Amino acid sequence: MRILILGGTRFLGRATAQLAVEQGHEVTCAARGVSGVAPAGVRFVPVDRDDPQALAQLAGESFDAVIDVTRQISHARHALAALADHVGHWSFVSTISVYADNTTPGQTATDAPVLPPAPADVDGPVGPDHRWYGECKVSIERLVREWMGVDRSFICRAGLIVGAEDPSDRFPYWVRRLSAGGEVLAPGTPSDRVQFVDVADLAGWLLHAADTRLGGTYDGVGPAMSRADLLNGVAAGLGVADPVLTWVDQEFLLAHDVREWSGERALPLWVRLPESAGLLDRDAGPARDAGLAVRPLPDTVRATASWMRAHPADVRQGGLDPADEAAILREWKAVRDR
Numbered sequence: 001m002r003i004l005i006l007g008g009t010r011f012l013g014r015a016t017a018q019l020a021v022e023q024g025h026e027v028t029c030a031a032r033g034v035s036g037v038a039p040a041g042v043r044f045v046p047v048d049r050d051d052p053q054a055l056a057q058l059a060g061e062s063f064d065a066v067i068d069v070t071r072q073i074s075h076a077r078h079a080l081a082a083l084a085d086h087v088g089h090w091s092f093v094s095t096i097s098v099y100a101d102n103t104t105p106g107q108t109a110t111d112a113p114v115l116p117p118a119p120a121d122v123d124g125p126v127g128p129d130h131r132w133y134g135e136c137k138v139s140i141e142r143l144v145r146e147w148m149g150v151d152r153s154f155i156c157r158a159g160l161i162v163g164a165e166d167p168s169d170r171f172p173y174w175v176r177r178l179s180a181g182g183e184v185l186a187p188g189t190p191s192d193r194v195q196f197v198d199v200a201d202l203a204g205w206l207l208h209a210a211d212t213r214l215g216g217t218y219d220g221v222g223p224a225m226s227r228a229d230l231l232n233g234v235a236a237g238l239g240v241a242d243p244v245l246t247w248v249d250q251e252f253l254l255a256h257d258v259r260e261w262s263g264e265r266a267l268p269l270w271v272r273l274p275e276s277a278g279l280l281d282r283d284a285g286p287a288r289d290a291g292l293a294v295r296p297l298p299d300t301v302r303a304t305a306s307w308m309r310a311h312p313a314d315v316r317q318g319g320l321d322p323a324d325e326a327a328i329l330r331e332w333k334a335v336r337d338r
């Protein structure tokens, strides 16, 4: 295939470009080159999509497939206007942040309610909390369907993406923490559900979707699993036998200013229950049936750990620091064993 990746200089876009080259496709990546570099073997076209005419230079070419990762509505609109007429299939990487209901587990993409589109004066996510992120993705999904038609557009609403080159502190926190050994603070209960998708698996599915002209809207998620299986799976991937997990009650953590999801004092892949019980527990069946092949968790862990070892400066250092973790564990055990 002749594939155009709008992006391709970091994480998912880059993994997709890399895999496409390995599969023998003719790959063009269009981006600024600010976030990183596109992989070897692609044709890199420098463009700044803030310029509405940026993609006009590619409008004379035809592509079997476009894969776009943008969060900016105008970027999508201009790309579709320039390219839709001579593209066979369009994949848009959206997000599960489009959903309006994060509480109900087991929801399916085709019937779950989504947020309204972004207001007219919003073009992209705003500020450190990425306000309007989900709404902007909803707006872009609509544009893609309008320009390409439902049958030629693949809307992939990715869940938490993990693996090598992860720019976030989320999955890498657990890889770092389990590899450090000792008593590990495990949040919530062993049976809490967690869900994510390996970046290489998602890349493979995007290319499969392009190749088979898959149309429609799907969640790009692997099967949900228990948090105990997650933490034991991370340990298994690292070759750590019998990790010592101490499960700490959610309310105790919240009362001690331990935060959910990501950032300073946060425990990643932990969200408040029952309010967020739907966030990490969506129906993975449609994606599996449409060709998303999921590798075993220890393989994802090994790929992440080996990237972390090779590129320590690129690994974001977030989460609970060891001294805080030890102090909270001491206080928790004093309360628990009283």
Ligand SMILES: NC(=O)c1ccc[n+]([C@@H]2O[C@H](COP(=O)([O-])OP(=O)(O)OC[C@H]3O[C@@H](n4cnc5c(N)ncnc54)[C@H](OP(=O)(O)O)[C@@H]3O)[C@@H](O)[C@H]2O)c1
Binding pocket: 006, 007, 008, 009, 010, 011, 012, 013, 014, 030, 031, 032, 033, 034, 035, 036, 047, 048, 049, 050, 068, 069, 070, 071, 093, 094, 095, 096, 157, 158, 159, 160, 161, 162
């Ligand atoms: N990470 C997760 O857990 C997660 C979860 C759900 C959904 N998602 C979605 O998955 C996608 C991930 O994409 P990704 O990993 O490839 O990373 P990304 O951070 O979304 O990358 C954005 C890409 O767009 C390019 N870009 C940004 N501004 C540009 C501009 N003005 N002109 C041209 N290119 C521009 C960047 O390249 P340059 O900066 O080099 O130009 C980069 O290649 C995103 O759509 C995200 O919303 C992510």
